[in-house]
Amino acid sequence: MIYAASIxxxxxRTEATATRTTLRVTKGLIWLLEVDFPAGCVGLVHVQIFDGLYQLFPASPGKNFAGDGQLLTYDDLYLKEVAPFELTVVTWNEDELWTHHIQVRVGMA
Known part of the structure; x- marks a missing residue:
C-alpha cells in the first residue's frame, strides 16, 4: 500500500514554527519513502518524518530533506508495529513570499 500526503x-515558517501533518498508516513494514519537491522550492522547504518522537527520515537527528524539482526516493526498511499507526511529517518554509507544496509518499507491506 502507498500512503500519501500533499502538504x-x-x-x-522556521523549524520552531513548523507545520505538522499526520499521515495515517497501518501496522507493517515501511519499504519506500518518496518526497516530491516541485520546481520552485529552491531548497527553501524542509521536511522531516517522525514516528512519535523518533526521527525516521532523514535518519540523522536534526537534519532534514530539501530540494528543487526533485523526487527523492529511498528504499528503506522500518517496521511500524506499535500504535498509534501514524507518522508525523514536519515541514517549514524559509521563503518569505510563496507558499510551497510538496508530496510525501510512504510504501508499506
Whole structure:
C-alpha cells in the first residue's frame, strides 16, 4: 500500500514554527519513502518524518530533506508495529513570499 500526503507550507515558517501533518498508516513494514519537491522550492522547504518522537527520515537527528524539482526516493526498511499507526511529517518554509507544496509518499507491506 502507498500512503500519501500533499502538504502546503506557508511562507516565513522556521523549524520552531513548523507545520505538522499526520499521515495515517497501518501496522507493517515501511519499504519506500518518496518526497516530491516541485520546481520552485529552491531548497527553501524542509521536511522531516517522525514516528512519535523518533526521527525516521532523514535518519540523522536534526537534519532534514530539501530540494528543487526533485523526487527523492529511498528504499528503506522500518517496521511500524506499535500504535498509534501514524507518522508525523514536519515541514517549514524559509521563503518569505510563496507558499510551497510538496508530496510525501510512504510504501508499506
Amino acid at each position: 502546503s507550507t506557508t511562507p516565513g
